[in-house]
Amino acid sequence: MTKIKLLIIFLVSYSFTQLAFADDTAEQLEALSDSKWEWMAAKEIAPLQQLFHPNAKFVHMSGSWKTDRELEIIKSGSIWYKKAAIHDRATEVVGDTGVVWSRITLTAHVRGNDVENEFTVTEVFSKVDGDWKILGLTFSKVRDTHEIEH
Template sequence: MGTDMKKYMLTLVLLVISVSFLFAQTSSVEQEIIKLSREKWQWMADKNTDVLNNFFHDKAVFVHMGGSWGKEQELKVIKTGNIWYKKADVHEVSVNIIDNTAILLNKIDLLAEVGGNEVTNPFTVTEVYIKQGDSWKLGSLSFTRLLTPPGNNNH
């Protein structure tokens, strides 16, 4: 093999390794966000407002079927049980990373207790995370009610 061919092959190998490393990095960040989202659903189910207080960004917004509000009101809603997020049955997850922002979309069936009544609703949930230092903070959580459940293949 000639010198030019060796340089070409070495460059090609390094390029493939670099691209693989970039995809692995993105994948690990996406997995970190998916894990945080799952943990968040559990913290909400457990009404763990101490952990959520640290996890929610101070300027976070929450959009529900019944209105929208900030961090303080969401923590109050969770603590008092006005909305008790009992179980999020996740059917689909996707994550898009844009600089220091991660946007996660979930299709879920949410079992919740609202005003003393247990209800299950199908939602697409949009979660926006902001990287601050070494940690991610939840900046927005929005519920969009679906006409058919995520598990239903007739949409």
Template sequence: MKTFIISLGFALISAGSALAQSTAEQAVINLSKDKWQWMADKNVDKLATLFDDKSMFVHMGGSWGKQQELNVIKGGGIWYKKAEVYSTTVNSIGNTAILLSDIDLVAVVGGNEVVNPFMVTEVYVNQNGKWTMGSLSFSKLMRPVKLTAAK
């Protein structure tokens, strides 16, 4: 009986830990979804709160920090018009969550609309109970675009 109670206790602790992790991971997935909408809406106020002051952004044409990313979005240098997300996975390491998403991105770059398949890496850090983005990187995939109605 004592062994059963101890085993039950460990099972409950493990289940609670898994639930907390999945809740945190779902929060990051939801935050990523919101981020894509804020980028499409060019909502730099929301993005400025999300992006950590030390955040870094990697694109096909270069890499830069928070302020330049916000300036690019606000000025229309890149309009993240629509991100069609096909799959997302999250791995948590301590207070850091690494999110990978397979997407087709419809963007307007330099006045031209383009559609590219990307694996996007987003790194989020939980500081004082709040998730902020530390990094956003785009890696172009060799697969064809899946999006049927890009516009």
């Protein structure tokens, strides 16, 4: 076998390994996203504090703020994320960065009322010291017919 054939075999094998790694990482990020919704619904601050990077930014319909305020909002219940029904999701991983787009129906308790809204939520993850951290979480109001391109 020539050196070029060996090199091609190595590169193809390496590419498939990288694709499998990206798939595993995407599944891990999606599981973290699912856990995040459960923790938010249960107002479990400790695991959220571990998941949210201290300098993360959260963008809502009513404004944007950093981690400390988001955790206080969850803890106090001023926004109670009761249930996020996920209808569609796409995840991309590039190196130590991952983005999870989820089309959801969010049931929340806000200012004394239960409300339901359709959102596409964009979560930006980064691997920091070996752990995945959320750097950004953005709620984009969409119609219930909105589709995420895969």
